[in-house]
Amino acid sequence: MSMLTVQDLQKSFGKFEAVKGVSFTVEKGESFGLLGPNGAGKSTMINMITGLYPPTSGEIHMKDIDVIKSPKQAQKWIGVVPQEIALYQSMSARENLRFWGRMYDLSGNSLEKSIDQVLEIIGLTERAKDKVETFSGGMKRRVNIGAAILHKPELLIMDEPTVGIDPQSRNHILETVKRLNSEGMTIIYTSHYMEEVEYLCERIGIVDYGQLIASGTLRELRESIGDHSRIFLTIEKDHLSEEKLTKSLLGFFPEKNFELQDHQVMVFHKEPQLILSDFIQLVTQTGTKITSVNIVEPNLESVFLHLTGRKLRD
Amino acid sequence: MKFWWLSWKDLLLIVRDKKALLTLILMPLLLIAILGSAFGDMMKEEETISIEKFTLGVVNLDQGPLSQVLTDDVLSKKLSKQIKVKYYQEDELYSRIKNHKLEVGIIIAKDFSQALMNGNGTKVKLISVPDTVIKSTIVQNVLEQFSRSIPIEAAVSQIAQPVQGGEQNSFVQEGYGENDLLKETTVDAKTIPVSSFQYYAAAMGVMFLLMTVVQGVSMMILEKEQEVFKRLLLTNLTYPNYLLGKLLGLIILCLMQASIIIVGTSLIFGVDWGESLSGIMLLTFAFVVNACGLGVLAGSFIKTEKAFNVAGMFGTQIMAALGGSMAPLYIFPDWVVFVTKILPNGLALQTYLKLMSGAAVSDILPAFAGSIVLGIAFFSIGLFRLSLERRGKYA
Numbered sequence: 281m282s283m284l285t286v287q288d289l290q291k292s293f294g295k296f297e298a299v300k301g302v303s304f305t306v307e308k309g310e311s312f313g314l315l316g317p318n319g320a321g322k323s324t325m326i327n328m329i330t331g332l333y334p335p336t337s338g339e340i341h342m343k344d345i346d347v348i349k350s351p352k353q354a355q356k357w358i359g360v361v362p363q364e365i366a367l368y369q370s371m372s373a374r375e376n377l378r379f380w381g382r383m384y385d386l387s388g389n390s391l392e393k394s395i396d397q398v399l400e401i402i403g404l405t406e407r408a409k410d411k412v413e414t415f416s417g418g419m420k421r422r423v424n425i426g427a428a429i430l431h432k433p434e435l436l437i438m439d440e441p442t443v444g445i446d447p448q449s450r451n452h453i454l455e456t457v458k459r460l461n462s463e464g465m466t467i468i469y470t471s472h473y474m475e476e477v478e479y480l481c482e483r484i485g486i487v488d489y490g491q492l493i494a495s496g497t498l499r500e501l502r503e504s505i506g507d508h509s510r511i512f513l514t515i516e517k518d519h520l521s522e523e524k525l526t527k528s529l530l531g532f533f534p535e536k537n538f539e540l541q542d543h544q545v546m547v548f549h550k551e552p553q554l555i556l557s558d559f560i561q562l563v564t565q566t567g568t569k570i571t572s573v574n575i576v577e578p579n580l581e582s583v584f585l586h587l588t589g590r591k592l593r594d
Numbered sequence: 595m596k597f598w599w600l601s602w603k604d605l606l607l608i609v610r611d612k613k614a615l616l617t618l619i620l621m622p623l624l625l626i627a628i629l630g631s632a633f634g635d636m637m638k639e640e641e642t643i644s645i646e647k648f649t650l651g652v653v654n655l656d657q658g659p660l661s662q663v664l665t666d667d668v669l670s671k672k673l674s675k676q677i678k679v680k681y682y683q684e685d686e687l688y689s690r691i692k693n694h695k696l697e698v699g700i701i702i703a704k705d706f707s708q709a710l711m712n713g714n715g716t717k718v719k720l721i722s723v724p725d726t727v728i729k730s731t732i733v734q735n736v737l738e739q740f741s742r743s744i745p746i747e748a749a750v751s752q753i754a755q756p757v758q759g760g761e762q763n764s765f766v767q768e769g770y771g772e773n774d775l776l777k778e779t780t781v782d783a784k785t786i787p788v789s790s791f792q793y794y795a796a797a798m799g800v801m802f803l804l805m806t807v808v809q810g811v812s813m814m815i816l817e818k819e820q821e822v823f824k825r826l827l828l829t830n831l832t833y834p835n836y837l838l839g840k841l842l843g844l845i846i847l848c849l850m851q852a853s854i855i856i857v858g859t860s861l862i863f864g865v866d867w868g869e870s871l872s873g874i875m876l877l878t879f880a881f882v883v884n885a886c887g888l889g890v891l892a893g894s895f896i897k898t899e900k901a902f903n904v905a906g907m908f909g910t911q912i913m914a915a916l917g918g919s920m921a922p923l924y925i926f927p928d929w930v931v932f933v934t935k936i937l938p939n940g941l942a943l944q945t946y947l948k949l950m951s952g953a954a955v956s957d958i959l960p961a962f963a964g965s966i967v968l969g970i971a972f973f974s975i976g977l978f979r980l981s982l983e984r985r986g987k988y989a
């Protein structure tokens with residue numbers, strides 16, 4: 281049985297349709313990523329899956345529980361890390377965890393044990409007694425995650441858990457999620473950082489304007505756009521050489537699979553290693569000075585670009 | 595039990611919020627001290643003025659001779675410095691007092707002389723507008739002295755006989771024999787006059803509790819807009835449990851504040867809250883339940899915390915004024931006095947004053963029951979409204 285099945289999920293706020301009929305399945309033990317730009321509808325989907333908002337139409341099943349009909353039953357098995365920090369600032373990390381644990385019906389020894397474990401996982405054992413308001417953004421995010429895993433949920437749903445924090449905390453969080461997943465917890469992770477989703481998720485859904493425009497493993501998504509890498513050449517360019525450069529590039533790439541912008545030449549190619557030295561020589565011969573060369577393997581950014589003609593983040 | 599942990603959390607947050615704590619505890623005591631001492635002097639002046647002279651309405655239905663002695667010799671002549679006697683028909687007297695054209699009046703019963711001579715007590719009905727404690731006490735004392743001395747002066751030979759408890763409480767009667775007459779007499783339990791400090795302690799206390807309720811409810815509304823609320827909805831806590839936890843926290847908070855006001859004023863300023871500790875406790879509890887219920891109901895109609903704060907500020911002031919926290923009630927028209935008893939704070943203030951003037955627990959049970967029932971009714975309606983609203987928004 282799948283851990284989560286979502287069918288034709290749709291949500292309107294008044295006349296505005298935020299989610300336009302989305303279907304996907306998440307298997308047990310899997311980590312599923314939802315990637316999409318700001319306002320794509322990720323949080324709205326999450327809020328319906330967790331039983332917070334009723335969908336306008338569609339169906340959600342967590343294992344054999346109908347989430348729309350009996351949200352409380354499903355919520356026992358779901359841990360939710362909301363996009364915003366949902367903690368009491370004037371209470372300590374431990375007090376917060378204790379409070380949220382109690383709201384999940386934990387008590388006594390098992391509660392305290394669970395709190396100790398969670399503090400260990402989020403790496404805040406030392407700071408447990410300090411008030412949350414004295415924490416850095418990254419530490420708050422970690423407590424925010426901690427409060428969601430106290431009751432050992434089978435399905436952990438995280439809505440952009442790394443927004444606006446330092447790289448160190450971010451790495452810590454990513455490691456934590458990876459570890460929880462490897463211990464058997466099913467994960468749904470939303471983000472607009474493609475590197476995070478690439479690193480964490482076995483399967484990925486790409487969301488744009490309330491629709492799931494593509495989904496599959498990273499490899500599947502890459503292959504869907506023909507698996508082209510990109511070569512980026514940064515150049516020092518003067519006006520005399522521009523025409524000349526374009527002309528030789530056209531000779532070299534008759535399919536016009538290149539773009540010339542101000543200080544950059546970008547080339548799409550399936551096997552960049554094969555042409556790289558010839559390409560560099562060509563550019564140098566036109567009298568253009570090259571300052572850096574960069575090869576980018578096909579990634580989710582290029583998939584998104586290919587599908588929507590837009591960048592994931594501006 | 596989860597709702598209890600929610601209440602506990604709310605109290606913890608308040609205790610840690612130094613500003614909130616200060617407004618909650620120090621402000622009421624400070625304000626009572628300032629008002630009490632300022633108005634204390636004013637009230638003293640008022641007392642001497644009112645003792646100097648006031649009008650007493652008299653309806654004399656008596657067919658015997660003794661009422662003449664009371665009205666002419668005692669009230670009109672001996673007490674001419676304090677009292678101006680004016681005669682009325684019975685219904686006229688009632689309407690005058692109702693319209694606050696007159697503050698105190700007496701109706702001398704048909705068998706006044708006879709009852710007095712038979713030792714059956716003083717059959718005089720004393721009516722007054724609320725809060726004319728001093729004037730009615732004077733009249734009452736006069737009547738009592740009169741009934742004590744008349745049987746002897748009039749040389750009525752019959753020995754006073756005990757009479758089973760009076761059927762009408764408002765009659766100054768119930769003679770139990772010459773010597774006990776004074777002690778046994780009560781008129782509307784206004785036996786012990788309430789001092790200005792006592793009045794303001796109760797009035798301000800009641801008003802501050804209203805303000806705390808407004809604050810608490812606006813915090814509840816604010817929380818609904820916060821992320822923690824959504825997270826709470828995602829836990830095993832059900833919505834009715836959530837509201838119950840919130841209400842309980844608010845009630846406990848108000849009870850804490852009330853205790854501090856009552857104990858504080860009695861320790862620091864020596865305010866006497868009456869004989870009945872259990873009465874005070876029951877009344878305080880009932881009032882808090884009533885006010886919190888009303889607060890939740892009001893809150894269920896208002897969407898944003900800002901709007902509620904504004905409405906709450908005005909509401910509290912109006913309620914405090916109508917309930918007698920700003921000025922004694924008799925300066926208001928009739929319907930206001932009636933409304934007063936429906937308002938949680940009005941009822942509570944009147945009942946606190948009753949306790950201060952010596953009422954026992956049993957005397958305040960109707961007010962207690964009424965408050966609790968109203969509070970639960972308010973809360974239930976509010977709960978119903980909020981559940982409907984939530985169902986529209988959340989799953």
Ligand SMILES: Nc1ncnc2c1ncn2[C@@H]1O[C@H](COP(=O)(O)OP(=O)(O)OP(=O)(O)O)[C@@H](O)[C@H]1O
Binds near residue numbers: 293321
């Ligand atoms: N309660 C609401 N009422 C009206 N519109 C809403 C509401 N919640 C979300 N929206 C709209 O729905 C769209 C999707 O919002 P959502 O928060 O789901 O996006 P998101 O993918 O989570 O974006 P982000 O990456 O910025 O968090 C947005 O246009 C937003 O304005």
Ligand SMILES: [Mg+2]
Binds near residue numbers: 322323324363440
């Ligand atoms: Mg979002």
